[in-house]
Amino acid sequence: MQKSDLEKRIKLIPLKNEHIDEVYEIERLSYSNPWTKFGFYAEIRNPFSMPYVLTLDEKIAGYIVLWDYGESLHIANITVHPDFRRMGLGRYMIRFAKEKARELGMKAITLEVRKSNESARRLYESEGFVAIGVIKGYYPDNHEDAVVYKYEM
Numbered sequence: 001m002q003k004s005d006l007e008k009r010i011k012l013i014p015l016k017n018e019h020i021d022e023v024y025e026i027e028r029l030s031y032s033n034p035w036t037k038f039g040f041y042a043e044i045r046n047p048f049s050m051p052y053v054l055t056l057d058e059k060i061a062g063y064i065v066l067w068d069y070g071e072s073l074h075i076a077n078i079t080v081h082p083d084f085r086r087m088g089l090g091r092y093m094i095r096f097a098k099e100k101a102r103e104l105g106m107k108a109i110t111l112e113v114r115k116s117n118e119s120a121r122r123l124y125e126s127e128g129f130v131a132i133g134v135i136k137g138y139y140p141d142n143h144e145d146a147v148v149y150k151y152e153m
């Protein structure tokens with residue numbers, strides 16, 4: 001299939017130690033309870049984790065962390081830099097996760113999201129993810145509920 005003009009500018013590459021300062025900056029700008037830098041270093045060493053950075057015109061604009069749960073793929077983190085949101089990069093990474101899950105022969109993709117995170121929930125729902133449950137008080141900073149989403153391959 002032909003690549004769109006946006007797709008031609010995007011690369012998804014495995015996260016490396018040298019990306020972590022920039023990734024952490026995006027994380028800090030994006031969440032009230034960000035992952036730590038140590039957390040990102042740990043993802044690189046975790047054999048069940050597949051962390052990727054997304055570059056747009058060679059500049060880091062986002063990242064996605066995928067966990068291998070055996071029969072399913074779990075999206076542990078998906079984030080786009082505030083300056084590059086609403087361009088389709090989040091959707092691109094969700095589609096990348098679907099490709100990865102297909103490649104690995106997995107049956108489903110799962111994730112959790114804050115109940116109040118309407119933009120992310122809209123993205124997931126528009127990509128065919130279905131809300132399958134709620135985890136009460138899941139987020140430690142404000143005890144907000146998490147909505148669990150699942151995408152069946």
Ligand SMILES: CC(C)(COP(=O)(O)OP(=O)(O)OC[C@H]1O[C@@H](n2cnc3c(N)ncnc32)[C@H](O)[C@@H]1OP(=O)(O)O)[C@@H](O)C(=O)NCCC(=O)NCCS
Binds near residue numbers: 078086091120
């Ligand atoms: C959620 C997030 C990854 C989406 O990334 P993005 O690159 O901005 O998303 P896209 O441009 O691909 O948007 C895809 C769809 O999501 C929905 N969406 C995204 N941002 C939205 C917003 N601000 N308001 C309403 N809908 C929104 C829309 O349906 C959009 O499709 P459309 O532009 O055709 O209407 C990004 O907003 C982000 O990093 N947020 C902070 C971190 C976060 O909450 N991550 C998810 C944790 S579970």
